[in-house]
Amino acid sequence: MYAQGLIGADGKTGESPEFLEAFQKRIDAEEKIEPNDAMPEGYRKTLIRQIGQHAHSEIVGMLPEGNWITRAPSLKRKAALLAKVQDEGGHGLYLYSAAETLGVSREQMTEELHSGKAKYSSIFNYPTLTWADIGIIGWLVDGAAIMNQIPLCRCSYGPYARAMIRVCKEESFHQRQGYEIVMTLAQGTPAQREMVQDALNRWWWPVLMMFGPHDSDSQHSDQNMAWKIKRFSNDALRQKFVDATVPQGEYLGLTFPDPELKWNEEKGGYDFGPIDWDEFWRVVKGGGVMNRDRIRDRKAAWENGAWVREAALAHAEKRRQRAAEAAPIAAE
Amino acid sequence: MALFEALLELADDHLVLGHRLSEWCGHAPMLEEDLALPNMALDLIGTSRTLYTYAGEVEGAGRDEDALAYLRDEMEYRNCLLVERPNGDFAQTMLRQLYFAAFMEPYWKAALESPDETVRGIAGKAVKEMAYHIRHAGEWVIRLGDGTEESARRMQEAVEELHRYTDELFHSSAAARGVDALPDRAAIRPEWDRVIGEIFAEARLEIPQVPFPQQGGREMQHGEALGHMLAEMQVTHRAHPGAVW
Numbered sequence: 001m002y003a004q005g006l007i008g009a010d011g012k013t014g015e016s017p018e019f020l021e022a023f024q025k026r027i028d029a030e031e032k033i034e035p036n037d038a039m040p041e042g043y044r045k046t047l048i049r050q051i052g053q054h055a056h057s058e059i060v061g062m063l064p065e066g067n068w069i070t071r072a073p074s075l076k077r078k079a080a081l082l083a084k085v086q087d088e089g090g091h092g093l094y095l096y097s098a099a100e101t102l103g104v105s106r107e108q109m110t111e112e113l114h115s116g117k118a119k120y121s122s123i124f125n126y127p128t129l130t131w132a133d134i135g136i137i138g139w140l141v142d143g144a145a146i147m148n149q150i151p152l153c154r155c156s157y158g159p160y161a162r163a164m165i166r167v168c169k170e171e172s173f174h175q176r177q178g179y180e181i182v183m184t185l186a187q188g189t190p191a192q193r194e195m196v197q198d199a200l201n202r203w204w205w206p207v208l209m210m211f212g213p214h215d216s217d218s219q220h221s222d223q224n225m226a227w228k229i230k231r232f233s234n235d236a237l238r239q240k241f242v243d244a245t246v247p248q249g250e251y252l253g254l255t256f257p258d259p260e261l262k263w264n265e266e267k268g269g270y271d272f273g274p275i276d277w278d279e280f281w282r283v284v285k286g287g288g289v290m291n292r293d294r295i296r297d298r299k300a301a302w303e304n305g306a307w308v309r310e311a312a313l314a315h316a317e318k319r320r321q322r323a324a325e326a327a328p329i330a331a332e
Numbered sequence: 333m334a335l336f337e338a339l340l341e342l343a344d345d346h347l348v349l350g351h352r353l354s355e356w357c358g359h360a361p362m363l364e365e366d367l368a369l370p371n372m373a374l375d376l377i378g379t380s381r382t383l384y385t386y387a388g389e390v391e392g393a394g395r396d397e398d399a400l401a402y403l404r405d406e407m408e409y410r411n412c413l414l415v416e417r418p419n420g421d422f423a424q425t426m427l428r429q430l431y432f433a434a435f436m437e438p439y440w441k442a443a444l445e446s447p448d449e450t451v452r453g454i455a456g457k458a459v460k461e462m463a464y465h466i467r468h469a470g471e472w473v474i475r476l477g478d479g480t481e482e483s484a485r486r487m488q489e490a491v492e493e494l495h496r497y498t499d500e501l502f503h504s505s506a507a508a509r510g511v512d513a514l515p516d517r518a519a520i521r522p523e524w525d526r527v528i529g530e531i532f533a534e535a536r537l538e539i540p541q542v543p544f545p546q547q548g549g550r551e552m553q554h555g556e557a558l559g560h561m562l563a564e565m566q567v568t569h570r571a572h573p574g575a576v577w
Contacts, residue, residue: 059363059366062357062358062366063358066357066358069354069355069357070351070354070355070564070565071564071565071567071568072568073402073568073569073572073575073577074398074402074569074577075347075377075380075381075384075397075398075401076381076577077577078354078377079374079377079378079381082354082357082370082373082374082377083370083374085357085358085370086357086366086367086370086371086374089358089363089366089367089370090367092363093363093364093367096363106363131568131577184576184577188575188576189572189574189575191572191575192572192575297358297359300359301358301359301360301361302361304359304361304421305360305361305362305365305422306361307480307482307483307486308361308362308422308476308483309361309362310479310480310482310483311475311476311479311480311482311483312475312479314479314480314483315474315475315476315478315479318478318479
């Protein structure tokens with residue numbers, strides 16, 4: 001679960017015009033770029049940053065949902081949520097592997113996450129306050145991620161595109177599962193209906209922010225579009241998401257916290273109110289309710305686990321040595 | 333109702349341990365374990381669900397899996413003390429898992445011969461899961477026991493902490509004994525001793541003398557940890573009586 005909003009990518013590149021032209025020809029011919037192919041440094045750097053942000057988002061995203069595994073209201077929901085959070089971890093694992101094909105290690109990426117140098121999707125800096133948040137996250141956050149990730153299945157970089165195919169299948173399952181939780185609550189007791197409406201009110205605007213700044217304010221969009229790292233603009237995807245989602249909410253009798261939200265017959269889509277970009281940038285820069293907690297939790301897991309990782313390496317080394325010592329004896 | 337009692341003992345063991353493992357999710361020492369721990373938790377919770385459902389049918393009082401899991405208090409839970417122990421560090425979690433799986437794998441293997449078709453069905457699935465839990469947890473016990481100085485110290489501490497709870501695995505409450513459909517717990521002992529002995533030898537761990545074995549969970553006399561765990565687990569369900577989720 002991750003969407004656009006690639007932050008701070010620097011596509012600057014210093015290759016010769018001939019090299020760049022030849023590379024662009026391959027892109028335009030829809031050829032996939034593979035790990036050992038020549039590629040502009042800017043292309044490599046942008047992808048490392050994007051895939052890294054995506055992987056970190058999956059890993060940090062385990063925390064807000066994990067917050068409800070131990071309090072899930074039924075055994076069926078508990079098992080489903082556990083499986084979903086495990087899926088997110090799996091996405092993180094193959095995304096880190098995809099990034100490693102570009103010459104960066106998982107350790108390096110992890111250190112950058114912990115130091116604050118690497119970003120992750122800001123949506124995970126909001127707290128999960130009730131069980132309904134789990135339904136809303138599946139429906140809206142995974143829904144927004146799918147809008148962005150379906151086009152990434154055709155991203156020009158082969159390993160990323162292929163990872164996205166599997167990720168999208170699972171996200172699509174999560175999205176339906178989330179909507180089913182929301183539906184059950186919306187058709188439940190008055191307290192359950194109130195809980196789910198409250199969750200929608202809290203998550204709606206942050207979810208719209210997941211698509212990133214307006215196209216007019218998005219700095220590196222053009223180069224990324226030309227390289228086919230990105231296929232649709234932030235605003236186009238956001239509009240597509242709103243158009244798909246609003247009828248789903250209205251069907252359940254839910255309302256959206258936007259007085260300006262209304263169908264525009266002429267454009268064939270919904271008009272919606274202005275997004276609070278001050279809030280977006282505040283949370284991106286570390287000022288959200290949960291920013292510090294999320295990184296502290298990730299760092300704690302990493303640091304508390306250091307002795308385990310060291311022991312695994314030491315044991316492997318002992319085995320290797322014992323095998324080496326035993327080998328001559330066996331040969332005699 | 334001995335069968336009902338015995339099924340609850342099994343179901344509570346699986347749910348409580350599955351819940352404990354799920355507490356790790358997102359906080360494991362490495363990403364691979366962030367996938368493995370929920371996987372094992374899912375196996376245990378899945379088995380608990382089929383056991384609760386069957387227990388509810390045997391009881392015939394209309395209680396389903398959620399009624400049995402969420403609407404019984406601490407003093408009605410029949411799990412052994414081992415599974416309710418807090419996670420501690422990774423060494424303790426893996427050792428607790430090994431102790432449990434090394435009991436359940438031969439138990440389910442014996443249950444494959446049960447005259448009860450439902451029990452045979454549950455055992456058929458669970459026996460494979462428990463075999464890989466032994467492998468996964470056992471490999472970690474070996475790596476940590478024979479890893480660094482620190483990991484060996486932590487592993488030995490885990491043994492001292494948890495070994496005293498293992499006797500209860502072989503024990504059923506009086507109310508749950510003499511059920512034809514399920515294996516005799518005490519008969520599992522030799523196989524458990526063999527597996528633990530082999531893994532401990534490779535992990536360079538000593539099997540400790542336990543002057544005061546701890547038990548009581550089967551008789552619904554628990555330690556202090558279970559109440560906190562159930563309070564958290566049951567809070568949402570109980571705050572909305574009768575709601576559908």
